[in-house]
Amino acid sequence: xxxxxxxxxxxxxxxxxxxxxxxxxxxxxxxxxxxxxxxxxxxxxxxxxxxxxxxxxxxxxxxxxxxxxxxxxxxxxxxxxxxxxxxxxxxxxxxxxxxxxxxxxxxxxxxxxxxxxxxxxxxxxxxxxxxxxxxxxxxxxxxxxxxxxxxxxxxxxxxxxxxxxxxxxxxxxxxxxxxxxxxxxxxxxxxxxxxxxxxxxxxxxxxxxxxxxxxxxxxxxxxxxxxxxxxxxxxxxxxxxxxxxxxxxx
Amino acid sequence: xxxxxxxxxxxxxxxxxxxxxxxxxxxxxxxxxxxxxxxxxxxxxxxxxxxxxxxxxxxxxxxxxxxxxxxxxxxxxxxxxxxxxxxxxxxxxxxxxxxxxxxxxxxxxxxxxxxxxxxxxxxxxxxxxxxxxxxxxxxxxxxxxxxxxxxxxxxxxxxxxxxxxxxxxxxxxxxxxxxxxxxxxxxxxxxxxxxxxxxxxxxxxxxxxxxxxxxxxxxxxxxxxxxxxxxxxxxxxxxxxxxxxxxxxx
DNA sequence: GGAACAGCCTGACGCAGCGTCAGGGTCAAG
DNA sequence: CTTGACCCTGACGCTGCGTCAGGCTGTTCC
Numbered sequence: 175x176x177x178x179x180x181x182x183x184x185x186x187x188x189x190x191x192x193x194x195x196x197x198x199x200x201x202x203x204x205x206x207x208x209x210x211x212x213x214x215x216x217x218x219x220x221x222x223x224x225x226x227x228x229x230x231x232x233x234x235x236x237x238x239x240x241x242x243x244x245x246x247x248x249x250x251x252x253x254x255x256x257x258x259x260x261x262x263x264x265x266x267x268x269x270x271x272x273x274x275x276x277x278x279x280x281x282x283x284x285x286x287x288x289x290x291x292x293x294x295x296x297x298x299x300x301x302x303x304x305x306x307x308x309x310x311x312x313x314x315x316x317x318x319x320x321x322x323x324x325x326x327x328x329x330x331x332x333x334x335x336x337x338x339x340x341x342x343x344x345x346x347x348x349x350x351x352x353x354x355x356x357x358x359x360x361x362x363x364x365x366x367x368x369x370x371x372x373x374x375x376x377x378x379x380x381x382x383x384x385x386x387x388x389x390x391x392x393x394x395x396x397x398x399x400x401x402x403x404x405x406x407x408x409x410x411x412x413x414x415x416x417x418x419x420x421x422x423x424x
Numbered sequence: 425x426x427x428x429x430x431x432x433x434x435x436x437x438x439x440x441x442x443x444x445x446x447x448x449x450x451x452x453x454x455x456x457x458x459x460x461x462x463x464x465x466x467x468x469x470x471x472x473x474x475x476x477x478x479x480x481x482x483x484x485x486x487x488x489x490x491x492x493x494x495x496x497x498x499x500x501x502x503x504x505x506x507x508x509x510x511x512x513x514x515x516x517x518x519x520x521x522x523x524x525x526x527x528x529x530x531x532x533x534x535x536x537x538x539x540x541x542x543x544x545x546x547x548x549x550x551x552x553x554x555x556x557x558x559x560x561x562x563x564x565x566x567x568x569x570x571x572x573x574x575x576x577x578x579x580x581x582x583x584x585x586x587x588x589x590x591x592x593x594x595x596x597x598x599x600x601x602x603x604x605x606x607x608x609x610x611x612x613x614x615x616x617x618x619x620x621x622x623x624x625x626x627x628x629x630x631x632x633x634x635x636x637x638x639x640x641x642x643x644x645x646x647x648x649x650x651x652x653x654x655x656x657x658x659x660x661x662x663x664x665x666x667x668x669x670x671x672x673x674x
Numbered sequence: 675g676g677a678a679c680a681g682c683c684t685g686a687c688g689c690a691g692c693g694t695c696a697g698g699g700t701c702a703a704g
Numbered sequence: 705c706t707t708g709a710c711c712c713t714g715a716c717g718c719t720g721c722g723t724c725a726g727g728c729t730g731t732t733c734c
């Protein structure tokens with residue numbers, strides 16, 4: 175097939191296909207002797223995947239790495255896309271509900287608080303953070319469970335969760351500042367409390383999974399930042415304590 | 425409120441708010457003596473609207489014109505957003521269905537045709553054409569009816585519709601090339617057939633609405649183009665014939 | 675009261691993902 | 705062999721910000 179035909183079929187412009195060729199995202203598998211791009215069925219498959227991921231908000235470069243990952247078979251992509259699409263459905267219906275809530279409030283002459291109105295926005299970043307999380311946690315039950323549970327939490331729940339997390343944080347700080355080693359029983363007990371807190375609020379967190387989390391605390395800036403903000407060196411301390419605790423439990 | 429607070433509340437960056445100020449999309453209603461941006465509650469309202477429209481894919485410039493339209497009250501925006509969000513829900517669930525269909529086909533070892541696979545993509549352009557259509561037709565019943573009916577059409581239906589439209593087109597061409605005036609009974613009869621075709625396939629098209637459509641045929645390039653492609657001067661001819669017919673009917 | 679640090683300001687440059695010419699070959703139909 | 709539709713490769717432009725740089729402001733803590 176020629177570019178024009180492919181473009182018409184897929185609902186994109188010829189220029190877009192040129193662009194995808196240029197950046198190496200989708201190069202036609204052949205050319206005629208006169209230089210015309212020739213797209214094979216396999217190219218259409220790939221284009222289809224590209225468009226789906228693009229629609230989901232992935233930057234093209236990331237789409238390329240996803241599709242070029244030899245470990246990811248087509249079915250894995252389909253499952254991922256399916257999940258992301260359903261997340262989007264949830265988000266969109268939440269927005270619909272928010273608009274309806276606002277319409278109702280207006281018709282009754284009530285004003286909503288700014289917080290209520292922006293609720294549905296704050297911190298979404300659909301294919302950014304989510305994409306990373308799911309790259310790490312993939313289709314695991316934990317991820318699904320967490321999603322399911324947290325969806326039902328009220329504002330009060332979140333306040334309590336945050337308070338609990340902060341309390342554990344300060345316990346870590348106290349342990350560290352008291353001079354107790356990260357592998358000490360004291361520190362490990364706090365780590366254990368942390369694990370149980372996660373299990374209670376988010377998903378059944380096994381010691382192994384907790385150890386994985388521990389590694390993340392030093393590898394991932396976002397986590398590092400929150401702990402380092404409480405006390406310098408805390409991220410490493412927590413990470414070590416959590417892994418020591420996992421070893422003890424295991 | 426300062427920029428930082430607003431940014432945190434709305435889940436955007438400070439840079440974004442600077443940008444919106446610069447392009448005149450959302451300027452804070454005040455500044456402190458030292459030049460700090462001060463956002464009032466009304467500014468938050470506007471920001472909220474901006475973010476919703478942005479999420480729906482509108483270019484910022486269009487968002488500005490929408491929000492600055494003095495004829496559009498807040499409720500009109502809410503209704504419009506509600507409709508667009510629901511369109512998006514439909515589209516997304518169609519994509520979910522498509523992915524599920526493909527997963528099923530794969531698990532049974534069947535391959536889908538390229539057309540089937542791209543079906544859900546072709547010609548969507550969510551907030552482009554749709555936005556214009558609804559700007560003209562707004563919340564009218566006609567628009568809703570058309571959406572509802574066409575959603576259920578099969579590929580065969582569309583083929584028949586297209587054939588019918590083309591036949592009417594050629595009848596117009598013949599009338600014009602035979603030398604019949606656009607206001608002649610002959611041309612008006614074709615116009616009447618056109619109106620009834622629309623009523624049958626899309627929505628109850630009254631003569632008045634048809635006259636409105638007629639005006640659009642010369643004002644809107646997209647329509648002009650399709651008719652002009654059949655024969656030069658045809659767009660104007662059709663437009664005149666349709667309006668004459670409306671006058672005759674009325 | 676001053677030092678430190680977070681937060682604000684205004685440029686200015688950069689980048690992704692194409693749209694849109696410009697200038698020039700190619701190919702099927704008549 | 706010409707015409708018109710389609711293809712090619714640059715190359716520049718545009719949107720919607722991200723990301724410094726360089727410099728004021730405002731609060732807090734000693």
